Amino acid sequence: MLNALNPLSKLAVCAIWLAASVLIFDAWFQIAAILLVWLVLIVFQRTSPLVLLALMVPFCLFGLGFLTTSVLFRQESDFAVQVASETPFGSRAFSAGVNLFLRAIACGMISTFFALTTDPGAFVxxxxxxxxxPPRIGYSLFAVMQLVPDLAAEAQQMRFARAMKSGRAPRRIPGPFEAVSLVIPLLAFGIRRAGRTAIAMEARGLATGTPRTLTNVPKFSVRDAAFVAIALAILGSLTVATGR
Known part of the structure; x- marks a missing residue:
């Protein structure tokens, strides 16, 4: 259902929600945004809660930096302290840190919503x-989308070749020395692919600036209008509720 929406509709909604999460310095608003996006992804996108928890780990670490800085070093802003003094989270420093911590997770959850529900090719x-x-940038992005899985496949082939040569089964996760030894070959593979891609793009006339025909372009529909209206209505309701 969410994958059928136009990527630009979801981009506009996510941008508005991200701006609200940054500008509204209220812990209850951040908690409501996190739980709402969490439920939408689980119910409509069938995303595993464990996957969402794993994706939130970097944002939790980023928010934890705000929390420890606020509590241990007392480096919170005046605005954060002023707003934090009105929230029931204990001391002003701890409250300001909690607000910043929740804001980092809320922004991460909204970004995850867009990433999990949007096809990169359709977005481009x-x-x-x-x-x-510009077509040159668009087709460059398409080339990158193809390069990333090819790099992973090339790295796996190199690991299998080395395992066959040494007579030992390859490890499931490469060790640090093995990972470092793969950097130069993969870099050479990426440079060769980049050169071939540049030649292919120039051969297709992407440097001339002439109009080009696009296929499989996502269309706007009534579902996009309904999605934008519902998302903005929920955002307005949360803003009013937390403001009170």
């Missing part, structure tokens, strides 16, 4: 069709 095509993204 929508940008090229509606936002006038």
């Amino acid at each position: 095509r929508a940008l090229m069709a509606y936002a006038k993204l």
